[in-house]
Amino acid sequence: MRAEFPIFAAHPGLVYLDSAATSQKPQIVIDRMNRYYGAENANVHRGVYELSESATRAFEGARELVATAINAALTETIFTRGTTEAINLVAQSLGQLVLQPGDEILLTIAEHHSNIVPWQIVADRHGAKVRFIPLNKDRRLDMQAAAHLVNPRTKIIAFAHISNVLGIEHPVRELVALAKSVGALTVIDGAQGIAHLPVDVKALDCDFYAFSGHKVFGPTGIGVLYGRQSLLERMPPYQGGGDMIERVSVTGSTWNVLPSKFEAGTPNIAGAVGLGAAFEFVKTLDQGRILAHDRSLGMTLVDELKRHFPKVQLMIEPGPDWIGLVTLAHASIHPHDLAAICDSEQVCIRAGHHCAQPLMELFGVPATARVAPFLYNDENDIDRFVAALHKAEKLFA
Known part of the structure; x- marks a missing residue:
């Protein structure tokens, strides 16, 4: 599906994981x-x-x-x-x-x-x-x-x-x-x-x-x-x-x-x-298949975070009601710093309170990082984010 979206041809190497904020546009x-x-x-x-x-x-x-x-x-x-x-x-x-x-x-x-x-x-x-x-x-x-x-x-x-x-x-x-x-x-x-x-x-x-x-x-x-x-x-x-x-x-x-x-x-x-x-x-799309794809990518990321990043707190555990979106907080890295490191690697994620300050207050955090896979993402995109998170830990954690 990535070929349907010209932004990826305009920016080779782009990893766009901010589709909850806005989706990319097909031709x-x-x-x-x-x-x-x-x-x-x-x-x-x-x-x-x-x-x-x-x-x-x-x-x-x-x-x-x-x-x-x-x-x-x-x-x-x-x-x-x-x-x-x-x-x-x-x-x-x-x-x-x-x-x-x-x-x-x-x-x-x-x-x-x-x-x-x-x-x-x-x-x-x-x-x-x-x-x-x-x-x-x-x-x-x-x-x-x-x-x-x-x-x-x-x-x-x-x-x-x-x-x-x-x-x-x-x-x-x-x-x-x-x-x-x-x-x-x-x-x-x-x-x-x-x-x-x-x-x-x-x-x-x-x-x-x-x-x-x-x-x-x-x-x-x-x-x-x-x-x-x-x-x-x-x-x-x-x-x-x-x-x-x-x-x-x-x-x-x-x-x-x-x-x-x-x-x-x-x-x-x-x-x-x-x-x-x-x-x-x-x-023209099979929305059920896309949702399964998004959940699979999200679950791949959740598994990586649980295995290799003990300082990461997930805001919610996946379940049958989950669409694959992963929101997290790191004990040693501010979400904005993580987003900046990701940007240096051409990885786009969202950082902040996501226009949900009452929820952030309930969670006891000022902000979180959010990774939102969609139909134009693949496992390589998740790997790129994980690599950026490793880089951020070396710099800040």
């Missing part, structure tokens, strides 16, 4: 965006000339590709700038609709900041409270504690499909069932899930599902929010401007139909068609 996506800018560039929805209508067909065709892939209706598939904007949209708009003083929003302690901060803002605005599901000793969600936390005041439960730090799939169906038991709504951060698992929003039975295009071979600056149509129709607009209106007068405005109601202004047209091409690429 089909790059070509599709270039074709839009070179041969189709016009604004969408408004022009009555052929070039604009062609751009509109490309834009809406991309929506159809995405909607089909996640089993959503076109009216339930909203283009956003990414996961962060999608969650903010839901928090701000849904918060106005359902939150009252004293209500509760339930998150997990393993959330990315983009699925914490928007809820803190909206809770403060409406007099609600944010509560957190803790982890068990095995660092999976404590579902017994979750059952005790859920109560009639719980209005929203928001959680990641897959943790960007732990690399594990949360028990989505159990969490959705808990929410339904008290009439709460569910919001899933699918930023990692969309890249590693087939996503069927109807089968998940969630109310909202958000993801970013750049995690799943698409461009940056484009994302998707799935929402139940019955809820989207009731929710107030997130932003005002062109294209989201039905009629504007000096006395007030009325809103356009879905999904336009939540897509104010000129959209990221090139990003959308690039995302559509990314989903065409995904259709």
